[in-house]
Amino acid sequence: MNDSSRGAPPAAGHRAPSDQGACPAGPARDEPEAQQTRPMPIVPDGPAPDGPLPGGGRGAAHRAGPLFRDETPQEPMAQNPAPHPAPDQPPQKKRAGRDLRAAIGVGVGLGAVVVASLFIVKAVFVGVIAAAVVVGLWELTSRLDEKKGIKAPIVPLAVGGAMMVVAGYVWGTEGAWLAMALTALAVLVWRMTQPPDGYLRDVTAGVFAVFYVPFLATFVALMLTPHDGPWRVLTFVILTVISDTGAYAVGWRFGRHKLAPRISPGKTREGLVGAVTFAMVAGALCMQFLVDDGVWWQGLLLGLGAAVSATLGDLGESMIKRDLGIKDMGTLLPGHGGIMDRLDSLLPTAPVVWLLLVLFVGSH
Structure with a gap:
């Protein structure tokens, strides 16, 4: 069997370098190949390493190409290769964008608070609505200030928003409308204590917040009265x-x-x-x-x-x-x-x- 890992035979009268340096004089050209004293290189099971061989230097068997002729050279890896799932792995399923365990746990907790306050004391549930309104107004006005520089006055919004919910529960729709009007008026007056720059922008955002959060939430209190x-x-x-x-x-x-x-x-x-x-x-x-x-x-x-x-x-x-x-x-x-x-x-x-x-x- 021909050793495919060896290089081409040296030309006549010329000694080929070996892996370890100069090779001693070999046998005559007409001697059979089996009588050579040089051992055949051991071919590893896996691909040959890129570095030097154990004996030092690079042998003739290690060239720039693949070890065997039927081996396909490996392409260099891309800078950012796209991930490919293994053949034996199923394709990945869609995943939700949020932490579902936390979302479910918080949802169940909020539901328990709502149900408990609903069927124990109605006034407690009205307080839950008012508290949610105040926190919601604080979140909305804070984001408006951070991202747009809009300074809707939170104090009249929070106080008036809570009173709107209570007025809707106690006096019905008329109380809700009256409380909304008074809250909007309080927003206009409160903003007058600051410089006029941006006044129209700030009070417009404040009146919008009055309608968007506490006024709509008042209808929940209205549902509670029957x-x-x-x-x-x-x-x-x-x-x-x-x-x-x-x-x-x-x-x-x-x-x-x-x-x-x-x-x-x-x-x-x-x-x-x-x-x-x-x-x-x-x-x-x-x-x-x-x-x-x-x-x-x-x-x-x-x-x-x-x-x-x-x-x-x-x-x-x-x-x-x-x-x-x-x-x-x-x-x-x-x-x-x-x-x-x-x-x-x-x-x-x-x-x-x-x-x-x-x-x-x-x-x-």
Whole structure:
């Protein structure tokens, strides 16, 4: 067998260098090759190393090309090679962008607080709403100041926002409207104590904050006033949560067509269908078994309205966050972001659910 790892035979009258230096005079040319005293090099099982051989220097068997002729040279690795999954590994599945364990844990904890306060003392739940409003206003005004330099006065917003929720629960819609007007007026007056530069910008943001957070949250307090108020509020919370869950589950699994890519690239049309479907089923069950004098077909309409308003509310806050250049409004809730990141779909859904419930079963 020819040793393919050896070089070409030396020319006549010329001695070829060996791996270890000069080679002693070899046998005559007509001697058989088997009688040579030089041992055959041991071919390793794997590819030959790039460095020198154990004896020092580089042997004739190690050249620039591959060790064997049928071996394919390896291309140099790219600077940043793209990762390729191993053939025996399944393709990676989609992963959620947030810590699901933390999100579920925080969600369950918040749900326990809501349910406990709802069915123990109504006034405690009103306090929970007011506290959420104050924290949400603080997050919103802080981000406006950090990213846009807009200084909406937080003191009249926080005090007036909490009073709006209480006024809505105690005096109904008239109390809510009156408290909103007084809060907006307090924002205008409070800002007068500072230099006039940016006055219009700051008070406009303040009045927007009054409407966006405490006024919409007041409808939750209005839902609480009837004799079956806790069940109405629970229905409202269930519909909103189920809508968000249906949109997430269906969109994550089947989402292909973007719903509003410029506003929220993660939302899909399939997710919207999932939100509507889940919310309509939940609405029919809630109206049939939780709300007094409710009928299942009313729950279908209630679920449809809740799913649409929740989606629009989520898109609305996404538009605000895109304008501010942020991902979340805060970091208070692990896995969720801030309070406003949880109120985004609840706030616009509250007046829709309140109005439909009043039309279907009355306000008492």
